[in-house]
Amino acid sequence: DTEVTQTPKHLVMGMTNKKSLKCEQHMGHRAMYWYKQKAKKPPELMFVYSYEKLSINESVPSRFSPECPNSSLLNLHLHALQPEDSALYLCASSHGRVGGTEAFFGQGTRLTVV
Amino acid sequence: SQQGEEDPQALSIQEGENATMNCSYKTSINNLQWYRQNSGRGLVHLILIRSNEREKHSGRLRVTLDTSKKSSSLLITASRAADTASYFCATDEVETSGSRLTFGEGTQLTVNP
Numbered sequence: 341d342t343e344v345t346q347t348p349k350h351l352v353m354g355m356t357n358k359k360s361l362k363c364e365q366h367m368g369h370r371a372m373y374w375y376k377q378k379a380k381k382p383p384e385l386m387f388v389y390s391y392e393k394l395s396i397n398e399s400v401p402s403r404f405s406p407e408c409p410n411s412s413l414l415n416l417h418l419h420a421l422q423p424e425d426s427a428l429y430l431c432a433s434s435h436g437r438v439g440g441t442e443a444f445f446g447q448g449t450r451l452t453v454v
Numbered sequence: 455s456q457q458g459e460e461d462p463q464a465l466s467i468q469e470g471e472n473a474t475m476n477c478s479y480k481t482s483i484n485n486l487q488w489y490r491q492n493s494g495r496g497l498v499h500l501i502l503i504r505s506n507e508r509e510k511h512s513g514r515l516r517v518t519l520d521t522s523k524k525s526s527s528l529l530i531t532a533s534r535a536a537d538t539a540s541y542f543c544a545t546d547e548v549e550t551s552g553s554r555l556t557f558g559e560g561t562q563l564t565v566n567p
Contacts, residue, residue, distance in 0.1 A: 344496075371553060382542055382557035383497070396554060430496060432555075440484045440546035440553045445496040 346446035363414040363431030371436030372414040460558040475561040477543030
């Protein structure tokens with residue numbers, strides 16, 4: 341199984357809502373990532389988890405809250421988002437070995453904040 | 455922040471022609487990777503080249519890396535309409551715990567039948 345599964349595929353939420361994005365992988369990868377991608381732009385790194393610990397936070401606003409309940413799951417909790425947060429949110433995983441390895445990406449969650 | 459710059463931003467070719475995309479970066483890296491993205495979907499890993507390698511092949515793909523110039527190129531030979539997609543280079547800067555993949559701006563490739 342070389343898949344990273346993201347749910348939901350699409351999400352529309354109001355600015356006062358609380359929602360969560362979910363990501364799952366069963367490849368035994370120990371590094372998991374959240375990226376944000378706006379239209380016609382490259383993915384921008386938000387968070388990195390390594391061995392279930394948050395290792396990188398790219399100065400992301402606190403309305404985005406990541407969580408890694410176990411080595412296979414990664415969540416992104418959303419609260420009080422702004423319309424400019426509308427984007428494709430991508431989850432990825434990799435072995436996390438020193439020297440780096442390829443990353444496997446999910447299909448993303450298309451988020452619209454209204 | 456994005457450290458990779460890619461050129462061209464857009465490339466349109468005919469089926470059967472070769473496509474070359476270039477990527478430049480600014481910092482020291484452990485490896486450089488190329489990814490493909492079909493419109494609005496997830497990224498697919500194409501090839502990884504380590505900092506001590508100069509050239510790598512995979513099927514119709516050929517990647518070069520020049521660490522002295524901090525640049526890389528991706529060559530797709532004998533292109534097909536199905537190769538139409540956005541192509542991104544990504545540099546891997548390994549932190550003490552976990553690695554950071556930083557993407558370039560991307561090249562939109564259109565292969566006309």
